[in-house]
Amino acid sequence: MNDMTGLEMQHGRLFVGRLPYKKDLITSVENFCKESSIDMAVFSIIGAVSSVTIGSYDQKQQVYVSHFEKAPLEILTCTGNISLKKGNPVAHAHIVLCDEEGKTTGGHLFSDTIVFAAEIELQELIGNTLERVYDKNTGLMLWKFI
Amino acid sequence: MNDMTGLEMQHGRLFVGRLPYKKDLITSVENFCKESSIDMAVFSIIGAVSSVTIGSYDQKQQVYVSHFEKAPLEILTCTGNISLKKGNPVAHAHIVLCDEEGKTTGGHLFSDTIVFAAEIELQELIGNTLERVYDKNTGLMLWKFI
Amino acid sequence: MNDMTGLEMQHGRLFVGRLPYKKDLITSVENFCKESSIDMAVFSIIGAVSSVTIGSYDQKQQVYVSHFEKAPLEILTCTGNISLKKGNPVAHAHIVLCDEEGKTTGGHLFSDTIVFAAEIELQELIGNTLERVYDKNTGLMLWKFI
Numbered sequence: 001m002n003d004m005t006g007l008e009m010q011h012g013r014l015f016v017g018r019l020p021y022k023k024d025l026i027t028s029v030e031n032f033c034k035e036s037s038i039d040m041a042v043f044s045i046i047g048a049v050s051s052v053t054i055g056s057y058d059q060k061q062q063v064y065v066s067h068f069e070k071a072p073l074e075i076l077t078c079t080g081n082i083s084l085k086k087g088n089p090v091a092h093a094h095i096v097l098c099d100e101e102g103k104t105t106g107g108h109l110f111s112d113t114i115v116f117a118a119e120i121e122l123q124e125l126i127g128n129t130l131e132r133v134y135d136k137n138t139g140l141m142l143w144k145f146i
Numbered sequence: 147m148n149d150m151t152g153l154e155m156q157h158g159r160l161f162v163g164r165l166p167y168k169k170d171l172i173t174s175v176e177n178f179c180k181e182s183s184i185d186m187a188v189f190s191i192i193g194a195v196s197s198v199t200i201g202s203y204d205q206k207q208q209v210y211v212s213h214f215e216k217a218p219l220e221i222l223t224c225t226g227n228i229s230l231k232k233g234n235p236v237a238h239a240h241i242v243l244c245d246e247e248g249k250t251t252g253g254h255l256f257s258d259t260i261v262f263a264a265e266i267e268l269q270e271l272i273g274n275t276l277e278r279v280y281d282k283n284t285g286l287m288l289w290k291f292i
Numbered sequence: 293m294n295d296m297t298g299l300e301m302q303h304g305r306l307f308v309g310r311l312p313y314k315k316d317l318i319t320s321v322e323n324f325c326k327e328s329s330i331d332m333a334v335f336s337i338i339g340a341v342s343s344v345t346i347g348s349y350d351q352k353q354q355v356y357v358s359h360f361e362k363a364p365l366e367i368l369t370c371t372g373n374i375s376l377k378k379g380n381p382v383a384h385a386h387i388v389l390c391d392e393e394g395k396t397t398g399g400h401l402f403s404d405t406i407v408f409a410a411e412i413e414l415q416e417l418i419g420n421t422l423e424r425v426y427d428k429n430t431g432l433m434l435w436k437f438i
Contacts, residue, residue, distance in 0.1 A: 004324040004412065006309020016188070016227070016271060017152020018291065021283045032150040042308070042336070042413045044188070046225050046240040048203055056392050057340055059364040059408055065392060072205040076240045076252040077223045077369045077388070079338050081308070081411060092411070094338040094368045096223070096242050096388050096396065100202050100211060102251040104242065105394040106368040116205055117284045119227060119238070120150065121188045125308060137313045138409050145310065162334070162373070162417060163298020164437065167429045178296040190334070192371050192386040194349055218351040222386045222398040223369045242369070242388050246348050246357060248397040250388065262351055263430050265373060265384070266296065267334045 005145040009040070012124030019118035025049065025078075026091050026111045029120070033082050033089040040125040043093075045078035047118030052097060054107030062139030066110050073097040075118060078109065082122075083130035085141060090132070151291040155186070158270030165264035171195065171224075172237050172257045175266070179228050179235040186271040189239075191224035193264030198243060200253030208285030212256050219243040221264060224255065228268075229276035231287060236278070297437040301332070304416025311410035317341065317370075318383050318403045321412070325374050325381040332417040335385075337370035339410030344389060346399030354431030358402050365389040367410060370401065374414075375422035377433060382424070 013036075019028045025045075033041065052073055055066030080093025095113075096106040132141035159182075165174045171191075179187065198219055201212030226239025241259075242252040278287035305328075311320045317337075325333065344365055347358030372385025387405075388398040424433035 003327065004309050004311050004320045006307040006324070006412070006414070009306045009308055011157065011303065011306060014155045014157060014271070015152040016155055016186075016276065016289075017150050018289055019150050028150045032152070035149070040308075044190075044225055044336075046227075046238070048205065050205065054394055056366045056390060056394070057364075058392065059340065059342065067394070072203075074202045074240060074253055076242045077225050079336055079369050081338075081413070092338070094366060096252065096368045098202060098252045100204065102200055102202070102213070102253050104250045104252050104396045106388065106390045106396050107366055107394050117281075117286055117288060119289070120152070121227070122152075125306070130308065135409075140409055142409060143308075143310055143411070157303065160301045160303060160417070161298040162301055162332075162422065162435075163296050164435055165296050174296045178298070181295070190336075190371055192373075192384070194351065196351065218349075220348045220386060220399055222388045223371050242396075242398065244348060244398045246350065248346055248348070248359070248399050250396045250398050263427075263432055263434060265435070266298070267373070268298070 009125040009127040012126040015122045019115045025113045029091050038124050040130045041082040043122040045120045047075045048116040050116045051114045053110040053112040056107050085132045155271040155273040158272040161268045165261045171259045175237050184270050186276045187228040189268040191266045193221045194262040196262045197260045199256040199258040202253050231278045301417040301419040304418040307414045311407045317405045330416050332422045333374040335414040337412045339367045340408040342408050343406045345402040345404040348399050377424045
């Protein structure tokens with residue numbers, strides 16, 4: 001595989017919304033997708049959290065390492081997508097945050113990240129199924145394209 | 147409110163453009179929206195600034211704290227939206243910047259941020275009015291969905 | 293030029309995809325665009341790299357300064373566009389990365405940035421040609437709008 005592989009998608013429904021106060025960020029997005037029958041989407045969020053769980057993937061050990069931080073932080077960007085894992089819509093998102101001094105941090109976003117306020121734009125994708133399967137090169141669950 | 151609340155929108159006009167040299171970033175975007183009769187939109191910007199005013203929201207005191215910095219900085223991401231406040235289109239945007247050593251900073255974006263060069267993608271949203279109203283949980287002006 | 297200048301575009305094809313393992317990020321995106329006859333687009337990427345070349349534009353000297361770093365880093369955001377330079381589709385992208393401690397860095401993205409895993413959303417733009425030409429204010433190759 002020498003080139004980018006991909007699927008052409010159609011634009012489905014386009015939503016703008018707010019994530020609920022004091023609730024988990026990823027769970028809120030995934031619940032909305034389940035209730036709205038959204039299997040595939042891309043989304044973008046700005047806002048603030050009262051705590052966050054972020055991490056990164058150890059490319060050698062092939063495991064995610066994460067840590068929890070309780071602090072008021074701005075969400076400077078949170079970019080993600082929705083696709084299927086074992087038939088359920090799951091979110092994959094990366095986030096950049098900053099504290100009151102503008103000091104930035106970020107990582108792969110995990111649950112146990114509590115929203116203070118968050119505005120989301122979510123574009124549903126319509127087309128062939130985007131399903132995550134085990135990728136032996138990376139040890140990650142990645143999209144498989146034929 | 148346990149779940150994400152939102153509105154389904156239609157895709158309006160899609161613009162790509164440049165923000166003017168040595169002018170205020172937010173004012174330029176808001177002026178373009180007023181002149182183009184855009185009430186609701188989402189946008190994304192990359193580029194560079196010669197000075198920036200960024201801050202964060204003090205979740206306890208419920209006030210924004212901001213600071214000004216005069217320095218040549220890259221705009222690594224600037225994600226925002228346009229919605230109505232008292233009938234006028236206003237921008238809400240968060241930004242990530244870096245200096246010449248790649249050191250990042252960021253925050254809620256304020257006016258008195260001067261563009262060196264900036265490329266914008268702006269998607270107009272068509273649908274029920276997105277209006278900001280006072281939210282008592284956070285003290286912020288947030289979108290109200292019925 | 294006091295205001296944002298821009299072009300209204302039509303939505304072309306929408307792709308989601310993966311960038312190839314151990315290949316150059318920008319080259320992979322540009323090759324996909326050439327093979328798919330895409331002249332103009334906006335895109336967004338999350339994922340991870342095994343090495344990166346980033347930099348910033350020296351606004352006084354009007355030259356790009358870049359540096360290479362070999363390290364496993366998460367791509368927290370990578371926002372970019374495709375437009376024409378001398379008739380060829382070229383990518384302009386800015387990136388935010390973090391290491392295993394969540395420490396962020398970023399900059400203008402250059403080639404010699406090797407993908408570990410990367411998920412891309414790419415929206416083709418259809419309309420009048422977006423072409424980069426020399427801009428005397430900044431010394432950059434920027435879009436010219438009449």
